[in-house]
């Protein structure tokens with residue numbers, strides 16, 4: 001994306017919740033830039049999924065979500081879908097489609113769906129990029145949990161969103177596939193200038209791949225900044241209730257050692 005001004009996502013005074021229950025209350029974030037990865041971390045029930053669902057227009061939101069000069073709060077589902085893709089935490093249903101058919105279905109439903117031959121090419125290219133082209137003709141019902149998670153990620157990427165929201169995209173993956181996914185998502189975010197927010201429970205993975213880490217606790221932002229700024233012993237004790245050491249490894253990445261509860 002050449003227009004860098006349109007590649008930021010701004011959130012101001014955002015409230016999101018469920019009927020009779022506000023989870024995110026009056027939350028503001030400095031603009032999230034496209035082209036790099038942003039991690040959303042925090043303990044269970046902190047409101048991470050609720051925040052992403054609000055950003056994706058799947059839960060009613062109040063306040064302001066601006067992307068590329070457009071206000072998304074109150075925008076139609078079509079307008080939201082034109083910009084934002086949300087990959088849920090739950091693995092896709094075991095439907096009787098092949099990986100390739102499910103991917104084509106997602107592309108057809110996407111606002112960027114093109115002529116079917118271009119869609120087929122894009123579907124194959126996305127599978128190859130994630131290294132799962134050998135799964136193309138396999139039925140989704142027959143895949144392992146990790147394979148289904150990769151197939152779901154392929155669907156999200158192939159939709160070519162401007163804002164990509166990934167809810168625990170590596171939770172079912174082994175170490176090699178975690179690495180592959182983070183590499184591919186980072187490369188695609190850079191190439192296409194995508195605003196990319198990933199919910200991650202693995203703080204070391206977040207520190208390694210994300211330039212910004214937003215720590216959510218009780219629906220509020222506890223810390224927000226570079227890994228060095230956001231990931232501190234104070235954050236671990238205040239948010240997770242654990243005593244942890246944070247050190248740089250020989251390659252300069254942050255490593256976390258959890259010693260005890262507090």
Ligand SMILES: Nc1ncnc2c1ncn2[C@@H]1O[C@H](COP(=O)(O)OP(=O)(O)OP(=O)(O)O)[C@@H](O)[C@H]1O
Pocket residue numbers: 018021023042043044045046047048049050051
């Ligand atoms: N459909 C729902 N109706 C009512 N409350 C809900 C619903 N879904 C989630 N909640 C509540 O909203 C709060 C935040 O949940 P959310 O799923 O956003 O947390 P999370 O940070 O993503 O947690 P986790 O790391 O466990 O996935 C929790 O207290 C949860 O019980």
